[in-house]
Amino acid sequence: MKKLSARRRHPLAAVVVLLLALAATGGLYAAFAPAEKAQADSSAQSLAIDEGKKLFAVGCSSCHGLNGQGTSDGPSLVGVGSAAVDFQVGTGRMPAQQPGAQVPRKKNIYSQAEIDQLAAYVASLGPGPVTPTPEQYEPSSNDVTNAEQVAKGGELFRTNCAQCHNFNGKGGALTNGKYAPSLEGVDAKHIYEAMQTGPQNMPSFPDTTMPEEQKREIVAFVRHTNDEASPGGLTLGSLGPVTEGLFGWIFGLGTLILIAIWVAAHTTKAKKS
Amino acid sequence: MSENLPEAHDASHGTALVSHDDPFADPGLPAHEPRRTDIDERAAKRAERQVSLMFVVSMLATIGFIASYASIDADKIVYIFPLGHVSALNFALGMTLGVALFCIGAGAVHWARTLMSDHELPAERHPIEADDDVRNDVIEQFKTGAAESGFGRRKMIRNTLIGSMALVPLSGVVLLRDLGPLPEKKLLHTGWDKATQSSPIKLVNMNTDEPMKPEDIVQGSLTFAKPEGLEESAEDFQQQIAKDALMIVRIAPGDIKDAESRDKGFEGILAYSKICTHVGCPISLYEQQTHHALCPCHQSTFDLADGARVIFGPAGHPLPQLKITTDEQGFLIATGDFDEPVGPSYWERPR
Numbered sequence: 001m002k003k004l005s006a007r008r009r010h011p012l013a014a015v016v017v018l019l020l021a022l023a024a025t026g027g028l029y030a031a032f033a034p035a036e037k038a039q040a041d042s043s044a045q046s047l048a049i050d051e052g053k054k055l056f057a058v059g060c061s062s063c064h065g066l067n068g069q070g071t072s073d074g075p076s077l078v079g080v081g082s083a084a085v086d087f088q089v090g091t092g093r094m095p096a097q098q099p100g101a102q103v104p105r106k107k108n109i110y111s112q113a114e115i116d117q118l119a120a121y122v123a124s125l126g127p128g129p130v131t132p133t134p135e136q137y138e139p140s141s142n143d144v145t146n147a148e149q150v151a152k153g154g155e156l157f158r159t160n161c162a163q164c165h166n167f168n169g170k171g172g173a174l175t176n177g178k179y180a181p182s183l184e185g186v187d188a189k190h191i192y193e194a195m196q197t198g199p200q201n202m203p204s205f206p207d208t209t210m211p212e213e214q215k216r217e218i219v220a221f222v223r224h225t226n227d228e229a230s231p232g233g234l235t236l237g238s239l240g241p242v243t244e245g246l247f248g249w250i251f252g253l254g255t256l257i258l259i260a261i262w263v264a265a266h267t268t269k270a271k272k273s
Numbered sequence: 274m275s276e277n278l279p280e281a282h283d284a285s286h287g288t289a290l291v292s293h294d295d296p297f298a299d300p301g302l303p304a305h306e307p308r309r310t311d312i313d314e315r316a317a318k319r320a321e322r323q324v325s326l327m328f329v330v331s332m333l334a335t336i337g338f339i340a341s342y343a344s345i346d347a348d349k350i351v352y353i354f355p356l357g358h359v360s361a362l363n364f365a366l367g368m369t370l371g372v373a374l375f376c377i378g379a380g381a382v383h384w385a386r387t388l389m390s391d392h393e394l395p396a397e398r399h400p401i402e403a404d405d406d407v408r409n410d411v412i413e414q415f416k417t418g419a420a421e422s423g424f425g426r427r428k429m430i431r432n433t434l435i436g437s438m439a440l441v442p443l444s445g446v447v448l449l450r451d452l453g454p455l456p457e458k459k460l461l462h463t464g465w466d467k468a469t470q471s472s473p474i475k476l477v478n479m480n481t482d483e484p485m486k487p488e489d490i491v492q493g494s495l496t497f498a499k500p501e502g503l504e505e506s507a508e509d510f511q512q513q514i515a516k517d518a519l520m521i522v523r524i525a526p527g528d529i530k531d532a533e534s535r536d537k538g539f540e541g542i543l544a545y546s547k548i549c550t551h552v553g554c555p556i557s558l559y560e561q562q563t564h565h566a567l568c569p570c571h572q573s574t575f576d577l578a579d580g581a582r583v584i585f586g587p588a589g590h591p592l593p594q595l596k597i598t599t600d601e602q603g604f605l606i607a608t609g610d611f612d613e614p615v616g617p618s619y620w621e622r623p624r
Contacts, residue, residue: 159479159497163557163569174560175567175574175585201560203495203522208488210480229350229358263382 045120052121055114059095068125073099080197081128082119087193089115091186093200101177102200129196129206136212137192139220146220153221156214160205168238169222174201184226188219302393310387320387327380334373341365456619464500464517465595466610473606475501476519476544476597484604485521490542493561496521497547500607516615518547519595520557521605524564524578531580537596539605544595545581546615549573551588553617566592589618 007013057066063074070076077084088094092108110118119131140146158167166172169183178201183191195215198204205215236243310317341362349361356364402408424431468474475484479497490496498519503510523542529535534543549556549568556575558567564578573586581592593611600606614622 156480160495163555172558172569174558175563175565175572178560180558198493198561201562203559203561204491204493205496206489206491206494209478209485209490209494209496214480229360231350231360231363233353233356233359233364263386 048117048120049124052117052119052124055110055118056121059110060118063096068122077122077125079126079128080122082116082123082131083129083193084197084199085119085122086115086131087190087197087199089118090193091190102179105181129193132189132192132196134189137188137216137219139188139216139223149217149220150224152214153217153219153224156210156218157221160210161218164202166239168225170238183222186222188223191219191222192216302395305392308387308391311391317388320383324380324384324388327376327383331373331376331380334369334376338366338369338373341369455621456614456616457621460516460614460616460619461623463610463615464503464513465607468500468607468609470608473600473608475600476521476605476607477501477503479518486603487540487542487599487605490521490523490605492523492525492541494523495557495559495561497557498544515548515553518555519544520547520559520566521545522559522561522564522577528564528578530576530578531582534580534594537594539597539599542597542605543577544597544605544607545575545577546593546595546611548592548616549588550583550590550592550616550618551586556592590622 056064056068060068060074060077063071064077065071065074068077070078085094089110090108090112092106093103096103097106116131123130139149157169161169164172164174164180165183166180171180171182173179180202192215194202195205195210195218196207230238236247310320345362345365347360347362350358351361351364352358353364403411419425465474476498477483477500478485478489479499484501485496485498498521499514500517503513503517507513521542521544526535526541529538529541529543535541538544545566547555547557549570551568551571551573554568554570556566556568556573558569559565559577560567564576565584566575566577566581568574568586568588571587573588574584575581575588575592576584577592581594583589583591590613593613593615595607595611596609597605597607
C-alpha cells in the first residue's frame with residue numbers, strides 16, 4: 001500500500017488508472033452483455049427492428065410515446081409482445097381513429113411486412129407473447145380430428161368465452177359503451193392472438209391457464225359456428241330470445257290480426273260480390 | 274252476377290227511410306241480403322267443393338308430415354330461396370304441419386262465410402234482476418231461515434263460524450309454501466368448506482383440470498377454477514359447481530383499493546365467487562382494464578379491484594371472496610370456505 005500511495009502523484013498515474021478502468025468496463029460488458037443482441041446487430045431481425053422503429057415513430061409514437069413507453073393518451077407497449085401488435089394493427093384497430101370507450105375494428109392500412117416490422121420493434125422493447133405460427137392456430141384439416149376439436153372447443157368456448165361473445169360468437173354489450181365484438185369472419189390467427197394477449201378489455205388466456213391445443217380447439221369451434229348452416233333457416237342474428245320474440249310478436253301475431261281484419265271486413269253478400 | 278239476384282232485393286234496398294215525424298226513430302235491422310251461395314245452387318256446390326278440397330289438402334299435408342318425418346335424414350341440408358341453407362327435415366315438418374293447420378282454419382272460415390246460415394238474429398238485452406215477487410219471496414225465506422237457525426241469538430256459533438271461515442283461506446296461503454323450498458343453510462356452505470389449515474383444497478383450473486401456481490396467473494387474465502376433487506363426471510357436479518365456481522383474476526396489488534380484499538388474495542391474485550348475488554346468474558364478463566365484472570342478466574356490476582363492491586345494478590351484496598394462499602409446492606390453495614353465503618340474496622342471509 002505504501003508503494004501505491006507513494007506513487008500516486010506520478011505523472012503516469014492517471015494513465016494507469018484510466019487503463020485499468022477501461023479494462024474493467026470492457027470486461028464487465030463482455031461478461032454481461034446479452035449474447036443475442038450482440039449477434040443480432042447485422043441480422044435481418046435488427047433491420048426489421050430499425051424499419052419498425054421508423055414506422056412506429058410515424059404511426060404510433062404520438063400516443064404511445066417515442067420509445068413506446070406510453071403517454072397519457074396510450075398505454076406503454078413494453079412487454080406486450082409481437083402478438084399484440086399483429087392483432088391490433090392486423091385488425092385495423094390500431095392506429096385508433098379516435099379515443100373512445102372502445103377502438104373498433106376497421107380497414108387495415110399496413111401491409112403484413114410492415115406489421116411484422118412494427119411487431120419486431122415492439123417485441124424488442126420487452127419480452128411478450130410472440131406472433132403465433134399457422135401450426136399453432138390452424139385447426140386440423142382432418143375431418144375426424146377437426147370434429148373432435150370442434151366438440152372440445154365448444155365446451156371451452158361456453159366456459160371461457162360465451163359469457164361475453166354470446167353462445168354463437170355474435171358478440172354482446174359490456175359496460176359504458178364497451179362491447180365484445182362479433183367473431184364472425186375473424187381470422188384464426190387474430191382469434192388466437194386475442195386469447196393470448198387480451199386486447200382492450202378482454203381478459204387474456206395465457207398458455208399457462210389455457211394451453212395452445214385448447215386455443216386451437218376454440219378456433220375450430222368458432223370457425224365451425226361461422227361456417228355451419230343454420231338448421232332452422234333464418235337465424236334472426238342468432239341473438240336468442242330477443243329477436244325471436246320480436247319477430248313472433250310483430251310478424252306472427254301481426255299477420256294473424258291482419259287476416260282476422262280481412263276476414264271480418266269482407267262480407268260475402270251477393271250485393272257486393 | 275247480379276242477374277241471378279231476385280228483383281225484390283234491389284227494390285228493398287233503401288226502404289228504411291227516416292220518417293220526418295221522428296228523426297230519431299229506430300231504423301230497425303237492414304233487410305237481409307242473401308249471399309250468392311244462398312240463391313245459386315251451383316255456387317253453393319262450388320263452395321262446398323272448395324271447403325272439402327281444403328280439408329283434403331290438410332289431410333294430405335298431415336300424411337306428408339308423417340312421411341317426411343319417417344323418410345328425411347335429420348342431417349340433410351338443402352338450399353331454399355329465400356331462407357338459405359336449412360335442414361330439409363325441419364323445413365318439411367314445419368311446412369306440412371303449417372299447411373295442415375292453415376287449411377283446416379281456412380276451410381272452416383270459408384264454410385262459415387259461404388254455406389252456414391247468415392240470417393241476422395237480434396238478441397235483445399233485458400235487465401238481469403228478478404221481478405219483485407221473486408225477490409220478496411227470497412228475502413222472506415232468508416229471514417225465516419235465519420230466525421230458525423238462531424244465528425243472531427247464538428253468538429258463540431256465529432263467532433266460531435266467522436272464525437272458521439276467516440281461517441280457511443290460510444290453507445291456500447300455506448300452499449304457497451310450495452313455491453319454495455327456502456335455501457335454508459344450503460348456500461352457507463360450499464364445496465370449499467372441507468378445506469382447513471391442516472388439509473387445504475387446491476384450486477383446479479376448469480380448462481386443464483390441473484392445480485395452478487401463482488406464476489400461471491398473469492395480470493389481466495381470467496381463469497375459472499373449481500375445488501380439487503370435484504369431477505365433472507360426479508353425479509351432483511352441476512349442483513356443486515353452481516356454488517363452488519371461482520373466477521380468478523390478478524390485479525396489481527397497488528391497484529386493489531380494499532385492504533381486506535388484498536389480504537384475502539395472494540400477491541394480487543383474487544378468487545371471487547362466479548355467482549351473482551342478485552338471482553344467481555354466472556357472471557364473468559370481466560373487463561381487465563376497469564376490473565369490472567358485469568352480470569349479463571340484470572347488469573349488476575362489481576368492482577373486483579374494490580372487494581367486488583356493487584357499483585351498478587340490483588345486486589345487494591358484493592361477490593363473496595375466497596381466501597387463498599399457496600402450499601409448500603407453490604400451488605394455490607384455500608384453507609376454508611367463503612365468509613358469507615354465495616349466490617342470490619335471501620331473507621335469512623346472515624349478512
